[in-house]
Structures are given as structure tokens and as C-alpha cells.
Amino acid sequence: MGRAFEYRKARKMKRWASMAKNFTKAGREIAIAVKEGGPDPEYNSRLRLAIQNAKAVNMPKTNIDNAIKRASSKDAESYDELRYEGYAPHGVAVIVETATDNSNRTVANVRHIFSKYGGSLGTSGSVEYMFAHKGVFKVKNEGVDVEMLELELIDHGLEEMKAEEEGNLALYTEFEEYGALQKGLEEQGIEVQSAELVWVPSHTKTLSEEEVEDVIKLLDKLEEDEDVINVFHNMNEED
Structure with missing residues (x-):
């Protein structure tokens, strides 16, 4: 491997x-x-x-x-969902999703991590065009008639269905159809294990092992930040 x-x-x-x-x-x-x-x-x-x-x-x-x-409560903290885009070393495109109660702190931290680990923080839209915004629902792959479920959910925006090693089915839909697919699953009485919106790269970059190490350092540091919720990239992870 x-x-x-x-x-x-x-x-x-x-x-x-x-x-x-x-x-x-x-x-x-x-x-x-x-x-x-x-x-x-x-x-x-x-x-x-x-x-x-x-x-x-x-x-x-x-x-x-x-x-x-x-x-x-009336004193509840208010979180803003902010997205940042940039490049890791070797031209790997990165999207960073955050939920923060202090946007100045968050952007400063994200910019610092990109800079320190050989990347660069870009402007809004600088890499988003390289990704497709998808919804993905995970459901248990037990006692499920996969073909029938697929037929039932196509009209609710189901785009693709994948079996996963953990015994789950991953159901993909376009961002705009996220709510429709959620409603379809509820109507079918299918319990959702987890659901999220993801950024899927339209193409990936294949790097050498040494280059992969450089990118990993930046991605790991981003994920360690307390305001960061998700990190997406277009580095090839299949090799």
C-alpha cells in the first residue's frame, strides 16, 4: 500500500x-x-x-x-459558519470549513497555519471551482434491499450509492437536493447514521511520498484547530 x-x-x-x-x-x-x-x-x-x-x-x-x-438560552454563544480556501504545498487545493464565535481569531489561525507549513491562503472562490458540493448520508447496510432503496430514492435526488467497509451505505446527492434526500430517507423509515455536506474534488493530484508528507503536516495542523470543522483537499489518496 x-x-x-x-x-x-x-x-x-x-x-x-x-x-x-x-x-x-x-x-x-x-x-x-x-x-x-x-x-x-x-x-x-x-x-x-x-x-x-x-x-x-x-x-x-x-x-x-x-x-x-x-x-x-438568551445568553447562547453565536457561531458563524465560515469557509476558507487555499493551497497546501505542491499545488494541492484545500477547503477549510469552520464554526467560530470569533472570526478574527479563526482567520488569523488559518492564515498562520497555511503560511507556516508551506501553503497559502487564497480568496473566496480561488479553489472552490475544483470541487463539487455534495450531501452524503450514511445508513446501515443491514436488511436493506439496495436495489429497491436506490429506485425509491432516485426521485429524491439520490445520485450515487456506495458500500463502505464499516457496513454502511453512503448515499450521495447534489447540495441542492440534500433536503429532498433527507426527506426521502425519513419517508422510507431509514435511520440515518450520520449526514454531512462534503466537497468532492473534480480531479486529484498524485504526489510523491515526500510531497504527501508536506501536505499532511498542513492538513493535520488545520484539523487540530478548535474552530475547524472539516478540511477537504484534492490530493490523491488512492495509491
Whole structure:
């Protein structure tokens, strides 16, 4: 297996290894969802998914309930969702999604990381055109008639379905069809394990092992920042 493949595995393990980071991310997703649509998940589809994502990282129910209560209070912190674009070393395009209560701090930190690790922070739109904005839902691949499910969901915006090693099905849709596919899954009584919006590169860059190491350093430092929610890039991870 190549270094990029090892990196992909290590990156995935690292992402879920830090419980504190995961809980912080889940809490901010809940806070943003409550601010957007209220504290009742029955009437707030984004909050339903935020709660499901929190459960997926083993966030205790007490923590979830407390996060909703905090977000509902008049003194609740307000988080802004900000996206940054730039380049890692060797021309790798990077999109960084953040949720922050202090945009000045966040942009300063992100700019510093890009600069320190051989990259450069760009302007809005500088790399976005290299990616497609997709929604991805993870559902259990147990007792599911895959072909029938696919037929049922095509009219709800399903674009692609992939089986994953973890025993899940990944269902992809265009960003604009995210809500429609969510509604379709609910109508079919399919429990969603997790759901998120991702940036899928239209093409990838293949690097040498040494170049991959350079990019990893920058990506890892970005993911360690407390305001960073997701990091996407177009480095080839399949080799």
C-alpha cells in the first residue's frame, strides 16, 4: 500500500480518536441548528441530523440535551459558519470549513497555519471551482434491499450509492437536493447514521511520498484547530 493510502487510514483514525474534538464539533453543529430552526428536532430537520451525528461519535444523551438547552438560552454563544480556501504545498487545493464565535481569531489561525507549513491562503472562490458540493448520508447496510432503496430514492435526488467497509451505505446527492434526500430517507423509515455536506474534488493530484508528507503536516495542523470543522483537499489518496 502507498503512503497516501496509509495517510487516509491514519487520518480517519485520528479524526475519530479525539473525543473532545468530536464533542466540540457536534456541540457547535447543534448550536447552529438550534439557532437556525429552533430547539425542537421534530420541526427542525437540521437539528435531527445534528443529534444523529452527535450520537454517531458517542456523545452522551445528557451532553446532547445540555447542548440544546445552552443553544436555546438568551445568553447562547453565536457561531458563524465560515469557509476558507487555499493551497497546501505542491499545488494541492484545500477547503477549510469552520464554526467560530470569533472570526478574527479563526482567520488569523488559518492564515498562520497555511503560511507556516508551506501553503497559502487564497480568496473566496480561488479553489472552490475544483470541487463539487455534495450531501452524503450514511445508513446501515443491514436488511436493506439496495436495489429497491436506490429506485425509491432516485426521485429524491439520490445520485450515487456506495458500500463502505464499516457496513454502511453512503448515499450521495447534489447540495441542492440534500433536503429532498433527507426527506426521502425519513419517508422510507431509514435511520440515518450520520449526514454531512462534503466537497468532492473534480480531479486529484498524485504526489510523491515526500510531497504527501508536506501536505499532511498542513492538513493535520488545520484539523487540530478548535474552530475547524472539516478540511477537504484534492490530493490523491488512492495509491
